[in-house]
Amino acid sequence: MELRDIIDKLKSNGYKVTEQRKAILQVLSSNPNNLISVENLFIKSKEIYNKTNMSTIYRNLEILERLNLVYKLITEDSIALYKLVCSNEHHHHIICKECGKTEIIEFCPINTLNKLAKDKNFNLTSHKLELYGYCVDCQASKDD
Amino acid sequence: MELRDIIDKLKSNGYKVTEQRKAILQVLSSNPNNLISVENLFIKSKEIYNKTNMSTIYRNLEILERLNLVYKLITEDSIALYKLVCSNEHHHHIICKECGKTEIIEFCPINTLNKLAKDKNFNLTSHKLELYGYCVDCQASKDD
DNA sequence: GTTCTTGCAAAGATTTTGCACGGTC
């Protein structure tokens, strides 16, 4: 999704285009495949627009999440990470534990999962599939 | 895993068997298939041994996690939930969003995942597959 | 008696909120 499209979607939902919001979106869209922490998003947004405040980051992430424009992931150590959604189609990610880089994986075992849920008499509403590892760059730097 | 086995494992790792610890384990083992929040674990542990303190809950969960005796899950709203591990074999769960009940699912697409990771030049170290839905009991009560 | 555990209270970390001011449309 392009930065322009995101801003359009915000506008069409009655949200205004502020410098802070632009800074946040610029950071997110400059690295659309990388997960970023709230803290780092704050730091980088400030580099673009110095007056950006932490609570603004949180408020905007909440809006973006509600509009389904960002993807939120909580790591095993309970750190919230965000990235822009890449597409509206259902998909999963492989995530680098070192640098946060993600790639989409073209695989979803949903049919099997539906069957399994049915066997257990569960009404399946959603599922999470995430792969963790080290990307090729971080594998190299780990060898140092 | 039996309560007895857990206590043995604690002992063999140099941990002592205290009333607080027994209360916590009793709560966890009384519902081995249900995820429980720290708050609820605290409340229920106090019912068994009144002097149990919140920090004791946290400290014990940390120990149990380190010994791989409990499984931790963080919900989409960042709430930490715990349950005893059922077995040492790799497996996934289907989780009821209403009551926290879990069941093991006998399926893991690890071979496919390995292949996908390889294609992306990722060194796959772990993965997460969780199914969410409503168990048969909670489906019924939702219709009320 | 030694070592591990706990309670307490305080501190940390992360996230949310109220309100008055300022910006966007």
Place this chain on the structure above:
DNA sequence: GACCGTGCAAAATCTTTGCAAGAAC
């Protein structure tokens, strides 16, 4: 000008920690 957004500071949550007293072995 109406309404939305922000900064600030304060509060709320959740979790961790230091320390002295107490319990387990």
